[in-house]
Amino acid sequence: MPSAPSKLYSDDVSLLVVTLDTNPFFWSTFSVPFSDFLSQVLAFLNSILLLSQLNQLVVIATGCNSCGYVYDSASSKNHVSPTASMPALYSNLLHNLEQFVARDQKLSKPDHDTRGIVPASLLSGSLSMSLCYIQRAFRSGSMHPQPRILCLQGSADGPEQYVAIMNAIFSAQRSTVPIDSCYIGSNNSAFLQQASYITGGIYYKPPQLDGLFQYLSTVFATDLHSRAFLRLPKSVGVDFRASCFCHKQTIDMGYVCSVCLSIFCERHDKCSTCGSVFGQAQKDVTSANSKKRKA
Amino acid sequence: MSKIPERPLNGDVEDDDEDEANDGLEAWERTYAEDRSWEDLQEDESGLLRPIDDTAIYHAQYRRRLRALASTAATARIQKGLIRYLYVVVDLSKAASERDFRPSRMAVIGRQVETFIREFFDQNPLSHVGLVTIKDGIAHCLTELGGSPESHIKALMGKLECSGDASLQNALELVLGYLNQIPSYGHREVLILYSALSTCDPGDLMETIQKCKRSKIRCSVIGLAAEMFICKHLCQETGGTYYVALDETHFKELILEHAPPPPAISEYATANLIKMGFPQRAAEGSVAICTCHEEAKIGGGYTCPRCKVRVCELPTECRICGLTLISSPHLARSYHHLFPIVPFDEVSPSSQNDPHNSLPNICFGCQQSLLTQGSKPGLSVTCPKCKQQFCLDCDIYIHESLHNCPGCESFRHSKSVIAAQ
Numbered sequence: 001m002p003s004a005p006s007k008l009y010s011d012d013v014s015l016l017v018v019t020l021d022t023n024p025f026f027w028s029t030f031s032v033p034f035s036d037f038l039s040q041v042l043a044f045l046n047s048i049l050l051l052s053q054l055n056q057l058v059v060i061a062t063g064c065n066s067c068g069y070v071y072d073s074a075s076s077k078n079h080v081s082p083t084a085s086m087p088a089l090y091s092n093l094l095h096n097l098e099q100f101v102a103r104d105q106k107l108s109k110p111d112h113d114t115r116g117i118v119p120a121s122l123l124s125g126s127l128s129m130s131l132c133y134i135q136r137a138f139r140s141g142s143m144h145p146q147p148r149i150l151c152l153q154g155s156a157d158g159p160e161q162y163v164a165i166m167n168a169i170f171s172a173q174r175s176t177v178p179i180d181s182c183y184i185g186s187n188n189s190a191f192l193q194q195a196s197y198i199t200g201g202i203y204y205k206p207p208q209l210d211g212l213f214q215y216l217s218t219v220f221a222t223d224l225h226s227r228a229f230l231r232l233p234k235s236v237g238v239d240f241r242a243s244c245f246c247h248k249q250t251i252d253m254g255y256v257c258s259v260c261l262s263i264f265c266e267r268h269d270k271c272s273t274c275g276s277v278f279g280q281a282q283k284d285v286t287s288a289n290s291k292k293r294k295a
Numbered sequence: 296m297s298k299i300p301e302r303p304l305n306g307d308v309e310d311d312d313e314d315e316a317n318d319g320l321e322a323w324e325r326t327y328a329e330d331r332s333w334e335d336l337q338e339d340e341s342g343l344l345r346p347i348d349d350t351a352i353y354h355a356q357y358r359r360r361l362r363a364l365a366s367t368a369a370t371a372r373i374q375k376g377l378i379r380y381l382y383v384v385v386d387l388s389k390a391a392s393e394r395d396f397r398p399s400r401m402a403v404i405g406r407q408v409e410t411f412i413r414e415f416f417d418q419n420p421l422s423h424v425g426l427v428t429i430k431d432g433i434a435h436c437l438t439e440l441g442g443s444p445e446s447h448i449k450a451l452m453g454k455l456e457c458s459g460d461a462s463l464q465n466a467l468e469l470v471l472g473y474l475n476q477i478p479s480y481g482h483r484e485v486l487i488l489y490s491a492l493s494t495c496d497p498g499d500l501m502e503t504i505q506k507c508k509r510s511k512i513r514c515s516v517i518g519l520a521a522e523m524f525i526c527k528h529l530c531q532e533t534g535g536t537y538y539v540a541l542d543e544t545h546f547k548e549l550i551l552e553h554a555p556p557p558p559a560i561s562e563y564a565t566a567n568l569i570k571m572g573f574p575q576r577a578a579e580g581s582v583a584i585c586t587c588h589e590e591a592k593i594g595g596g597y598t599c600p601r602c603k604v605r606v607c608e609l610p611t612e613c614r615i616c617g618l619t620l621i622s623s624p625h626l627a628r629s630y631h632h633l634f635p636i637v638p639f640d641e642v643s644p645s646s647q648n649d650p651h652n653s654l655p656n657i658c659f660g661c662q663q664s665l666l667t668q669g670s671k672p673g674l675s676v677t678c679p680k681c682k683q684q685f686c687l688d689c690d691i692y693i694h695e696s697l698h699n700c701p702g703c704e705s706f707r708h709s710k711s712v713i714a715a716q
Contacts, residue, residue: 064707065706065707066705066706066707067701067704067705068705069662072662075662107706107707108707119707122704122705122706122707124699124704125701125704125705125706126705128660128693128697128699128700128701128704128705129659129660129701129705131692131697132658132660132661132689132692132693132697132701133660133661133662135661135688135689135692136661136662136663136688136689139688161704162627163627163630163631163634164699164704166624166627166628166630167627167630167631167697167698167699168697168699169624170624170627170628171696171697171698171699174417174696175696194624197576198624234578234579234580235576235578235579236578236579237575237576237577237578237579238575238576239575240573240574240575240576240597240622240623240624241573241575241623242573242623242626251573252572252573252574252575252600253570253571253572253573253600253601253618254570254571254573255568255569255570255571256568256569256570256571256626257566257568258377258378258480258481258566258567258568258569259376259377259480259566260377260633261377261378261421261626261629261630261633263623263626264568267568268568271566273633274633276566277566278566278567278568
């Protein structure tokens with residue numbers, strides 16, 4: 001960690017944590033090969049480091065069985081390139097990424113029963129790791145760089161990660177870390193839409209992947225201070241509907257247990273999450289009336 | 296002569312310490328702030344004075360708190376009262392102008408109530424808070440039960456002046472009147488911040504306390520002066536807690552203890568299914584007339600799924616059809632109370648020296664090296680589920696703010712275990 005220039009940190013020095021979706025199940029079915037995607041992303045990452053010599057960059061790979069750090073510009077061993085032909089960023093990142101993908105693939109062997117279904121990437125894990133890393137930057141002193149997270153995500157949301165992703169979003173919101181998301185999959189990602197909306201980041205779905213580098217550099221390269229002066233893409237509405245606990249269906253109206261706030265799509269006698277027995281079914285009407293009086 | 300190289304070093308350490316602690320204080324205030332400053336120093340092996348390394352102590356305190364929390368969670372049922380209706384009663388009698396808290400009790404209360412209200416809504420997004428002040432023996436409702444922290448804080452900051460006597464009974468009667476109207480599934484609570492050492496009541500206070508008990512209102516008191524029997528009696532009867540604050544930091548601790556939801560007591564509130572709507576946020580740039588302000592607005596806003604009217608803010612109640620409208624993130628904000636992560640196990644530095652123990656000595660969360668200077672392993676913790684190693688700072692962050700274990704979240708096999716539970 002360079003401690004001497006830390007006093008020079010101003011409002012436009014960024015710490016960018018990028019989560020990179022490496023889910024092989026997604027990339028094998030996607031129209032653009034991973035290598036094309038990666039070459040555009042690498043150029044973007046390099047441009048982040050070029051924008052200011054104090055900028056910091058961390059890349060976390062989001063696999064489908066594990067997550068791992070693949071690049072950290074603050075670590076000293078990433079400043080020297082093992083081969084003279086490539087810059088340090090590319091060679092180290094590619095080397096680590098290769099190792100990560102191989103390890104991730106090994107982990108997937110035990111559970112082969114999920115053929116057919118495309119497993120979701122472990123976005124909750126990489127978000128949690130990014131936030132831990134950012135907390136470390138906060139701890140480093142009062143003049144820390146401005147942190148932000150960029151999710152480069154392609155695979156669909158994993159409903160089983162809902163609670164964990166929400167926890168990460170709220171924690172990011174508390175420490176005012178914006179989560180930007182660039183989603184390249186076919187449908188919109190409700191998780192990332194909510195993440196960016198709640199934390200004040202940008203959600204963007206590039207319409208054409210050939211020009212990915214241009215989208216990345218115009219939308220996501222600017223630091224937080226300069227964003228105020230730019231016309232960045234507006235949100236096209238956020239899907240805030242909940243999914244019920246009983247059938248995992250997305251609903252816009254439902255019943256909520258007053259004790260644990262579990263969501264159900266139909267009336268039950270007993271809450272399956274916390275075990276409370278719902279006393280008076282007709283109480284619903286009277287309580288609504290009394291609330292109306294109060295209002 | 297041998298002392299000479301030590302002197303300036305000594306002075307340096309103390310100076311740094313002072314500068315940090317007294318940032319922004321006037322010279323006359325420093326005499327107070329420096330009070331007991333010798334307690335922050337300790338001698339190291341060579342006899343030099345050093346500020347105490349309090350991270351280890353701080354972490355030990357935090358671990359104790361975490362364990363206490365985990366043990367109560369194990370004994371009590373996991374049900375929590377997540378829908379709370381809380382009145383904060385602020386005593387603004389003459390006694391609140393006392394200067395034993397600096398700059399005055401009133402100012403300290405104002406400051407801490409602000410942090411409390413923000414923390415409260417962060418932890419209890421579906422709950423409501425109201426503010427009541429006691430002044431000149433009369434209780435006055437400052438804000439009605441509501442869900443917006445800003446409006447409460449603004450109202451309180453505008454009304455911070457004190458006079459006259461305090462009256463517990465008037466305050467309780469006022470709050471009783473309001474809390475009796477709330478739906479049966481809500482938890483009724485009163486938090487009284489009491490500065491006075493007396494209460495000046497128009498009638499029998501004991502009767503009012505019994506009324507509170509019958510209405511199932513949980514009353515808690517934080518005193519700023521000394522313990523009073525009547526406050527203790529009130530809290531015992533209604534199931535609340537009573538503490539007297541020693542100083543501002545203690546007061547802050549006490550008031551923030553009321554922010555996490557209390558365990559649900561089934562006699563206090565009946566479980567119920569509440570019908571709710573989850574409106575979608577409209578795209579930026581769409582124009583509609585909202586029902587809350589009755590004016591046309593561009594962009595923002597949510598649409599009630601039942602009657603399709605536009606509302607500006609969530610959570611709210613639809614003005615037209617009475618449906619409770621919330622967004623799913625509001626609900627999700629409290630799910631971590633239901634699925635808490637287990638406390639991590641401490642790893643003693645000695646066990647890391649085992650050759651067959653191949654921990655990487657690097658924090659899984661933040662990649663910080665777990666080796667202290669001199670490359671001997673410092674304190675660290677491991678998650679009992681995923682066996683990943685974390686530094687103490689990450690441990691605190693994970694349990695107090697993130698509520699996710701990064702290790703468990705980044706491995707699929709451990710995820711399926713969690714899902715099965």
